[in-house]
Amino acid sequence: MSPVLNLQGVTVRRGRKLLLNNVSFQIQEGQRWVILGPNGAGKTTLLQIASGRLFPTTGTAQVLDETLGAVDVFELRPRIGLCSNAVANSIPGHETALNTVLTAAYGVTGRWREQYERLDERRAFGLLNAWGVGTVFDRPFSTLSEGERKRVQIARALMTDPELLLLDEPGAGLDLAGREELVSSISELVDWEDAPATVLVTHHLEEIPPGFTHVLLLRDGELVAAGPMGETLTSENLSETFEVPLELVEREGRYSAFKKS
Numbered sequence: 001m002s003p004v005l006n007l008q009g010v011t012v013r014r015g016r017k018l019l020l021n022n023v024s025f026q027i028q029e030g031q032r033w034v035i036l037g038p039n040g041a042g043k044t045t046l047l048q049i050a051s052g053r054l055f056p057t058t059g060t061a062q063v064l065d066e067t068l069g070a071v072d073v074f075e076l077r078p079r080i081g082l083c084s085n086a087v088a089n090s091i092p093g094h095e096t097a098l099n100t101v102l103t104a105a106y107g108v109t110g111r112w113r114e115q116y117e118r119l120d121e122r123r124a125f126g127l128l129n130a131w132g133v134g135t136v137f138d139r140p141f142s143t144l145s146e147g148e149r150k151r152v153q154i155a156r157a158l159m160t161d162p163e164l165l166l167l168d169e170p171g172a173g174l175d176l177a178g179r180e181e182l183v184s185s186i187s188e189l190v191d192w193e194d195a196p197a198t199v200l201v202t203h204h205l206e207e208i209p210p211g212f213t214h215v216l217l218l219r220d221g222e223l224v225a226a227g228p229m230g231e232t233l234t235s236e237n238l239s240e241t242f243e244v245p246l247e248l249v250e251r252e253g254r255y256s257a258f259k260k261s
């Protein structure tokens with residue numbers, strides 16, 4: 001079985017800065033990865049590559065069996081669900097929550113003259129309901145609360161029934177109850193047998209949903225460690241990644257970390 005994502009020696013350079021430096025790792029079908037790392041470590045850059053929105057300066061990136069640079073990314077992108085600030089910022093504020101989800105079927109963010117099938121509309125509505133935001137279907141995206149927006153964005157990311165789901169800080173800006181609900185919803189989603197391979201970027205270990213299988217730690221564009229959760233998410237690796245002595249705490253499949261006193 002070929003990997004869902006296969007990065008080999010991926011480097012991204014902007015001017016003199018290396019956003020990613022010689023990063024290699026693979027994601028296999030059925031795996032759920034968490035990416036952790038300080039601000040500016042290159043996490044979003046990595047997701048941009050995984051979503052076919054950015055090509056490596058050197059190295060190779062294969063996404064869903066296609067090599068970036070040798071494939072029409074417009075054919076590849078509908079196979080990948082992306083929830084990120086960049087996508088949210090490109091959604092016109094007046095667009096309704098329903099259209100925000102529906103337009104993903106065409107890989108666009110604003111509704112224009114496309115004709116959508118009843119089936120697509122039903123699917124978009126069903127996804128809004130499944131993510132607890134069915135009641136705001138006709139509200140402009142700009143009037144939604146942060147938590148509602150996050151749920152609408154995840155519904156949008158799932159609209160094309162993607163083979164790879166990429167979530168960049170989906171819990172940012174949520175209150176405690178909202179975060180806990182989101183963590184449960186994502187955990188349920190990945191528990192489903194046919195769930196897409198999923199990658200979640202977060203700053204907070206509390207946001208790692210139970211059921212995630214692997215972790216990748218990035219610091220300053222470089223991979224500190226990548227592998228199965230149990231052996232890779234350790235106090236030592238976290239301390240090295242964040243350059244602070246940290247102690248990992250695990251409780252019933254949930255995680256947290258504190259500075260060692």
Ligand SMILES: Nc1ncnc2c1ncn2[C@@H]1O[C@H](COP(=O)(O)OP(=O)(O)OP(=O)(O)O)[C@@H](O)[C@H]1O
Binds near residue numbers: 039043044045
């Ligand atoms: N076009 C660019 N030119 C120069 N530097 C850039 C460019 N785009 C991004 N960077 C820098 O690359 C680094 C990595 O950015 P990236 O957005 O991938 O980090 P991140 O790990 O997602 O950070 P955060 O946790 O703050 O979201 C940052 O220092 C950023 O300022």
Ligand SMILES: [Mg+2]
Binds near residue numbers: 043044045168
């Ligand atoms: Mg980021």
